[in-house]
Amino acid sequence: MRKSSFWNKAGTRSVLASLAAILIGMLTGGLVILIVGLSNPSLGLKGAWEGIRLVVGGLFATGRNAGGSLTFGFNTTSFGNMLFRAAPLIMTGLSVALGNKAGLFNIGAPGQYLAGTVGSLYVALSLPTSTLPAWLVWLLALLCGMLCGAVWGAVPGMLKAFLNINEVLACIMTNWIAANLTTWFFDASNLKNVLEGTKSGYIYKTSTVMHDVLMDGARSTVGAVVPDGAEVIAARGGVATGKLGLDKLFSGSQVNGGILLAIVIAIVIYILLSKTTLGYQLKACGANRYAARYAGIRDKRNIVLTMAIAGALSATGAALYYLSGNTEFFWNTYQSLPAEGFNGIPVALLAINNPIGVIFSATFMSMLQICGQKLTELTAFNEYITNVIIAVIVYLSAFMLVIKTWIGKLRKGKAVNK
Amino acid sequence: MDHGNDYVIEMLHITKEFPGIIANDDITLQLRRGEIHALLGENGAGKSTLMSVLFGLYQPEKGEIRKDGKPVRITNPNDATALHIGMVHQHFKLIEVFTVLDNIILGAEDTKLGFVQRKQARQKVEELSKRYGLAVDLDAKVEDITVGMQQRVEILKMLYRENEILIFDEPTAVLTPQEIVELMHIMKGLSREGKSILFISHKLNEIMEVSDRVTVLRKGRYIGTVNTAETTAPELSRMMVGHDVQLVVDKAPAQPGKTVLKVTDLHVPSRLYKHDAVKGVSFSVRKGEIVCIAGIDGNGQTELVFGLSGLEKCSGGKIELEGEDVTHAPIRRRSETGMSHIPEDRHKHGLVLDYTLEQNLVLQSFEEPRFQHMGFIRFGEVRKYAERLIEEYDVRSGQGPVTLARSMSGGNQQKAIVAREIDRDMPLMLAVQPTRGLDVGAIENIHRQIVAQRDAGKAVLLVSLELDEVMNLSDRILVMYEGEIVGELDPKQTTVEELGLYMAGAKRQQRKEAQA
Numbered sequence: 001m002r003k004s005s006f007w008n009k010a011g012t013r014s015v016l017a018s019l020a021a022i023l024i025g026m027l028t029g030g031l032v033i034l035i036v037g038l039s040n041p042s043l044g045l046k047g048a049w050e051g052i053r054l055v056v057g058g059l060f061a062t063g064r065n066a067g068g069s070l071t072f073g074f075n076t077t078s079f080g081n082m083l084f085r086a087a088p089l090i091m092t093g094l095s096v097a098l099g100n101k102a103g104l105f106n107i108g109a110p111g112q113y114l115a116g117t118v119g120s121l122y123v124a125l126s127l128p129t130s131t132l133p134a135w136l137v138w139l140l141a142l143l144c145g146m147l148c149g150a151v152w153g154a155v156p157g158m159l160k161a162f163l164n165i166n167e168v169l170a171c172i173m174t175n176w177i178a179a180n181l182t183t184w185f186f187d188a189s190n191l192k193n194v195l196e197g198t199k200s201g202y203i204y205k206t207s208t209v210m211h212d213v214l215m216d217g218a219r220s221t222v223g224a225v226v227p228d229g230a231e232v233i234a235a236r237g238g239v240a241t242g243k244l245g246l247d248k249l250f251s252g253s254q255v256n257g258g259i260l261l262a263i264v265i266a267i268v269i270y271i272l273l274s275k276t277t278l279g280y281q282l283k284a285c286g287a288n289r290y291a292a293r294y295a296g297i298r299d300k301r302n303i304v305l306t307m308a309i310a311g312a313l314s315a316t317g318a319a320l321y322y323l324s325g326n327t328e329f330f331w332n333t334y335q336s337l338p339a340e341g342f343n344g345i346p347v348a349l350l351a352i353n354n355p356i357g358v359i360f361s362a363t364f365m366s367m368l369q370i371c372g373q374k375l376t377e378l379t380a381f382n383e384y385i386t387n388v389i390i391a392v393i394v395y396l397s398a399f400m401l402v403i404k405t406w407i408g409k410l411r412k413g414k415a416v417n418k
Numbered sequence: 419m420d421h422g423n424d425y426v427i428e429m430l431h432i433t434k435e436f437p438g439i440i441a442n443d444d445i446t447l448q449l450r451r452g453e454i455h456a457l458l459g460e461n462g463a464g465k466s467t468l469m470s471v472l473f474g475l476y477q478p479e480k481g482e483i484r485k486d487g488k489p490v491r492i493t494n495p496n497d498a499t500a501l502h503i504g505m506v507h508q509h510f511k512l513i514e515v516f517t518v519l520d521n522i523i524l525g526a527e528d529t530k531l532g533f534v535q536r537k538q539a540r541q542k543v544e545e546l547s548k549r550y551g552l553a554v555d556l557d558a559k560v561e562d563i564t565v566g567m568q569q570r571v572e573i574l575k576m577l578y579r580e581n582e583i584l585i586f587d588e589p590t591a592v593l594t595p596q597e598i599v600e601l602m603h604i605m606k607g608l609s610r611e612g613k614s615i616l617f618i619s620h621k622l623n624e625i626m627e628v629s630d631r632v633t634v635l636r637k638g639r640y641i642g643t644v645n646t647a648e649t650t651a652p653e654l655s656r657m658m659v660g661h662d663v664q665l666v667v668d669k670a671p672a673q674p675g676k677t678v679l680k681v682t683d684l685h686v687p688s689r690l691y692k693h694d695a696v697k698g699v700s701f702s703v704r705k706g707e708i709v710c711i712a713g714i715d716g717n718g719q720t721e722l723v724f725g726l727s728g729l730e731k732c733s734g735g736k737i738e739l740e741g742e743d744v745t746h747a748p749i750r751r752r753s754e755t756g757m758s759h760i761p762e763d764r765h766k767h768g769l770v771l772d773y774t775l776e777q778n779l780v781l782q783s784f785e786e787p788r789f790q791h792m793g794f795i796r797f798g799e800v801r802k803y804a805e806r807l808i809e810e811y812d813v814r815s816g817q818g819p820v821t822l823a824r825s826m827s828g829g830n831q832q833k834a835i836v837a838r839e840i841d842r843d844m845p846l847m848l849a850v851q852p853t854r855g856l857d858v859g860a861i862e863n864i865h866r867q868i869v870a871q872r873d874a875g876k877a878v879l880l881v882s883l884e885l886d887e888v889m890n891l892s893d894r895i896l897v898m899y900e901g902e903i904v905g906e907l908d909p910k911q912t913t914v915e916e917l918g919l920y921m922a923g924a925k926r927q928q929r930k931e932a933q934a
Binding site for chain 2: 294
């Protein structure tokens with residue numbers, strides 16, 4: 001009896017549907033690898049088999065042994081990097097999920113992510129760390145990024161609330177405006193990396209220490225080493241997210257405290273949505289705007305508020321990624337939008353908009369990216385095969401409801417047979 | 419007419435369960451060829467479920483369906499269509515921006531080389547329209563025609579598809595009295611032409627007038643099938659409800675007190691057109707009286723209520739509630755100043771269908787300190803409150819407070835709204851068609867509660883399209899015609915006929931602007 005009620009729970013069925021989507025996605029990816037492998041003489045069946053093993057277990061790949069065959073084991077670098085990359089995905093996933101809960105399709109996560117990038121990088125690289133402690137600059141950078149994201153998210157929110165413009169259209173437009181503004185902003189800024197000649201098109205890492213110095217009466221910016229005879233006016237940069245000991249746990253990886261912050265924020269959003277009056281209002285507006293209005297809930301305010309919070313969440317994702325200290329931002333964004341933003345959509349879909357589920361789906365997506373990397377590193381396959389898997393999962397996410405009904409019928413059929 | 423025992427459709431021992439509820443429990447329904455067979459039952463009695471089973475929307479756990487004596491399996495609506503079963507839904511399934519003709523042929527178009535053969539279609543529809551007396555304007559867009567004509571379009575859709583078995587799901591709920599008479603006439607004509615009709619209703623007088631036989635359901639169970647000629651309305655109502663029902667409201671004379679709502683020269687714009695739907699309406703409602711706004715649907719009543727409740731901005735005039743000017747106040751402010759509101763459309767405004775019953779019961783009050791602490795919902799208190807309301811107002815549902823509003827029957831959804839609004843205990847209650855689409859038992863219950871509100875010193879503004887309700891419940895009647903109040907009547911001194919004349923705009927009074 002207890003068992004049947006467990007299987008009939010809506011939650012169980014949703015999780016099963018998500019797992020089914022993942023499984024079918026993986027199978028399709030395996031099939032693609034098989035076809036590519038067999039049609040390429042240098043790969044063959046053996047290569048294809050290696051590819052499939054890497055797509056499934058790439059996270060555990062440690063390299064090749066002397067005999068040339070793949071070795072597997074606990075790979076701290078891969079694990080750490082998976083967690084590091086999961087943080088921004090959790091944030092954009094939360095952003096999309098929150099919008100969905102409130103009945104808004106937030107396809108503007110890429111633009112909000114860029115707004116967060118600009119806001120946080122500008123503060124992190126401009127405030128003098130010679131007078132302010134680095135942790136404070138880090139915090140201010142994060143907050144500034146969130147604010148920029150919130151404002152950017154509120155724009156389509158206001159267009160929707162007051163002019164009844166579809167949020168999807170407004171978001172797509174604001175995405176590209178953000179992409180161009182970002183390029184223009186950094187192009188005009190003094191944050192372009194000129195210290196390292198090979199890094200044209202990149203902004204400084206936030207961990208880079210820059211000294212504004214007076215040398216021979218003229219003002220200039222130099223790196224960590226200050227030349228003799230130069231007078232230091234201020235130092236900037238040297239800002240990085242705290243590692244919190246995670247780097248020791250996952251040695252050789254980029255992981256830092258950002259993942260913990262992202263998890264905490266996911267829990268906060270979960271509590272916001274399910275335990276507070278604000279969450280009650282937002283969801284009511286999403287489920288039936290007219291009934292919400294009838295009940296005196298300020299639906300317009302709530303639309304703007306939802307989009308602002310969603311924007312801040314996406315922006316936090318960007319801040320966590322770029323404030324890490326070992327990531328660089330390529331500022332010529334005007335031709336492309338950050339993938340982290342769009343990947344928030346499958347992350348949210350796969351998690352059925354549950355903030356706690358987002359933690360897991362984002363980690364899974366980030367694991368796929370690691371697998372893709374290993375695929376390129378260790379075989380002749382292209383890492384884009386993992387994108388095929390993600391694409392299949394996205395498609396299946398859209399059919400989640402159908403899969404859920406199938407599972408329901410399957411269970412019922414079995415129950416009747418008994 | 420002797421129909422014999424020639425059954426077109428037989429539904430034998432149908433059982434259909436939903437989580438926590440048995441919607442149909444061993445129900446048998448046999449439809450004879452050419453008869454009008456009424457299916458009678460309260461809301462939640464299982465009528466809609468039974469029809470959904472016949473239409474292939476649900477699969478029954480037990481039971482058998484036979485067509486012309488042969489067992490058939492109906493797994494989806496296409497199977498039903500192939501068996502020539504057609505249905506006029508309570509909410510019409512028409513495309514508003516298409517013409518009447520296009521709506522009729524949609525999905526069953528004759529094509530030649532991919533082009534729709536409208537000429538032949540038009541001929542066929544015109545023939546059908548003449549034969550069955552279904553007057554429609556084939557070239558009008560559906561959005562521009564009356565509800566009554568939309569219903570005739572739905573009937574023509576079934577006839578165009580050569581359906582033999584026609585199901586009418588509460589067809590009179592949306593019609594004016596004249597349109598109802600016309601529909602009865604049409605149904606009789608269809609039956610004469612050999613069509614078999616299943617007529618779902620809970621209006622006893624209509625069933626008595628038009629049907630040959632009646633099958634009664636109660637709480638998912640089959641109660642019996644009787645010949646209409648051999649029964650009476652009270653007997654049917656006893657079968658349906660299980661006990662005697664009082665069809666006339668018992669109430670003491672009103673004891674009006676001080677004015678609660680005062681409306682002066684109110685103008686409210688129409689959502690569809692560029693002119694005002696409410697054109698300078700003045701009236702007042704006092705404590706301890708039920709004032710009823712009567713009128714044919716679409717004469718500005720909806721907009722008047724929207725203006726009063728704040729759902730629509732007023733374009734002129736003044737609304738005073740408890741002495742406070744709330745003409746431009748937001749909805750929340752009005753509601754807190756002293757207005758509760760049973761909305762006209764319970765699905766659109768009354769409920770968040772994807773919320774649970776308990777969540778819906780605190781739709782306005784969730785921000786009150788008793789239900790929240792520092793912005794966190796006090797779930798225990800909400801549950802206790804919901805349980806009390808469910809108990810007191812007899813709201814029935816599969817899983818109690820955690821039932822999704824969507825999965826509740828229409829009558830119980832309405833009971834939940836009424837419970838919520840009455841319990842908010844406000845000096846003024848706006849009740850807009852509070853018994854729309856409900857069965858006798860539920861209507862009686864809600865009427866009693868509205869009268870109890872009045873006797874407890876509340877001011878009630880009732881908007882109703884049902885003449886019986888207007889005559890039975892109100893202490894004063896205001897008739898609206900084309901956005902204006904054309905008459906103020908005393909229900910004890912007027913007749914339904916006189917009321918009808920005012921409603922049709924054939925008669926009007928010169929009223930003094932708003933009495934003190």
